[in-house]
Amino acid sequence: MPDWKRSQELLDRSKQTMAGGVSSNVRLQSQPFPLFFERAEGAMIYDVDGNAYIDYVLGQGPMLLGHSHPAVLDAVNAAMRQGQLYAGQHPLEIEVAEALVRLVPCAELCRFGLSGSEIVQAAMRLARAVTGRVKILRFEGHYHGWFDNVLISLAPPVDASTPRTPSRPHLMSKGQVESVRDEFIVLPWNDLAAVEALFAEQGSEIAAVMTEGMMCNTGAIPPQPGFLEGLRRLCDQSGALLFMDEVITGFRLGLHGAQGRFGVIPDLATFAKAMAGGFANAALVGKREYMARFAADVNHSGTFNSNVISMAASAAALKELERDNGVIYSDLERVGADLMGGIQEIAGRLGMSVLVQGFPTAFHMSFTELDQIRDYRDYAIHCDKARYDHFTLEMMKRGVRLIGRGIWYISAAHTADHIARTLSAVEGSLRAVA
Ligand SMILES: Cc1ncc(COP(=O)(O)O)c(C=O)c1O
Structure with a gap:
């Protein structure tokens, strides 16, 4: 049993000066409590x-190459000594933009921001400018950031009788303005008929x-065959x-994103987390005819957009991912698949109803009798979250x-040895919660 004494002391101290002792509400839910880390x-x-x-x-997904990747750190270190923030252009941002245009099927033009939450706002503004319409259709259980207008229906109350028709957007926080309900229509995911x-x-x-492209904020739920194609049509x-x-x-999900993996090309797409090896960066990419509006009549700004550190990190991370045509992904997929199979094998041997679903680099584990989770309702109604x-505490x-x-994320630094040690912990933890 680990000792968490120092973390407890630091949490008590941080609560004196930081709300809840944390900087993101997501961290409040950590097991055994919000711990303090010093190295990775x-x-x-x-x-x-x-x-x-x-x-x-x-890091909630970004560390796809593993923590403290030397190529990313060296690139950041070298670039930041030249300068940090120019409020002007620099060649590294073209390098990253060119990589995105080369790798992402829908990317013809790019704009950079700092976080997923803010870049999603740019996408919504652009879509409204292009179409002259207001309403955006989105799906239960999806998360698109913490801003007022998108923090809706992530975990709405549902039961088996909740109709699969448009539902009143469910606000997730006190302080959100009611009027955002008029801007969105919410449906269950993976239900093309709806x-x-x-x-x-x-x-x-x-x-x-x-x-x-794959629902990752509730479960790891791939699109049903034809669903994304139906949305496109x-x-x-x-x-x-x-x-x-x-x-x-x-x-x-691969060098070409979910859109590459599923073969459905959107008009606009946002990227963040894994594109910068652990540094803050985000991009909105999309078709030229739409994205060009940012150079005309649609505003998108930001003091720290395309700062030197973010761009150096992304340029280095994307270079690592693209090396030899993305060979890194075959290793990632193999290691992740071994882990997924191993968990399922242990649960089966122990006679426990455990579902492991998704793709090797991002999969979801739950205690459920279902053999497939297709949408938020399956998860909310049929999975034993307690x-x-x-289980996470035992792990x-x-x-x-x-x-x-x-959800479990795998990095390129996870080896067969890590997987073997993890599976031994899985066996012990499953026995403990059985
Ligand atoms: C799909 C999706 N969109 C947007 C966001 C918000 O990104 P950030 O936390 O960088 O603001 C997240 C964060 O997890 C996300 O999963």
């Missing part, structure tokens, strides 16, 4: 009490359909834009750090 390298992260963990949190019915009635009012027929939020899936919480005790909502 490769697949490992170390807390202030000297405990080491194999890390599947990976989307078709909506478009038949209100298609001419919809500016954009906003979706992840309905957008084309009605003049709405298809906006794919690839903040998680970008460069994680048990998963207990922490055994030196493995997981995200509480059940």
Whole structure:
């Protein structure tokens, strides 16, 4: 049983000067409590009490290359000594933009920001400017950042009788303005018939359909066959834009993102997390005819956009990912697949109902009788979240750090040895929660 004494002391101290002792509400939910860390390298992260963990949190996704990747650190170190922020252009940003245009199918022009939350706002503004419409269709259980207008229906109350028709957007925080409810229509994900019915009635009012390519903020839920293609068709027929939020899936589901993996090309897409090796960077990319509006009549600004550190980190990270035509992804997929299979094998042997679903670089584990989770409702109604919480605590005790909502991220630094050690912790933890 690890000792978390120093972390506890620091949490008590940080609560005196920081609300809840943390800087993001997501961290309040950590097991055993919000811990303090002092170092991370490769697949490992170390807390202030000297405990080491194999890390599947990976900074909530960005550390696809592993922590403290030398090529990224060297590039940042060299570039930042030249200068940090010019409020002007510099060649590194062209390098990153050219990489995005080369790698991302829908990318003809780019704009850079700093976080997923803010770059999503730029995409929505652009879609509204292009179409002259206001309403955006989005889906239950999806997360598109913490801003007022998008923090809706991430975890709405549902039961088996909740109709699969447009629902009143569910506000997730006190202080959100009610009027955002008029700007969005919310439907269950993966239900093309529901989307078709909506478009038949209100298609001419919809500016954009906003979706992840694979739903990663509730479960790891791939699109049902034909779902993304259906969204593409309905957008084309009605003049709405298809906006794919690839903040998680970008460069994680493959070198060409979810759009490359599923073969459905959106009009606009946002990237962040894995595109910068752990540094803050985000991009909106899309078709030239739409993106060009930023150089005409649509505003997008930001003091720190395309700062030297972000661009150096992205240029280096993308170079690593693209090396030898993305060979890194075959290793990632193999290691992740071994882990997914291993968890399922252990659960089966112990006679426990565990579902492992998704793709090797981003998969989801849950305690459920279902053999597939297709949307938020499957997760909310049929998964035992209290048990998963207990499981994550048991894993922490055994030196493995997981995200509480059940998604596991793999990095290029995870090896067969890490997987073997993780599976041994999985066996012990499953026995403990059985
Ligand atoms: C799909 C998606 N969009 C947007 C965001 C917001 O990104 P950030 O936390 O960088 O603001 C997230 C964060 O997890 C996300 O998963």
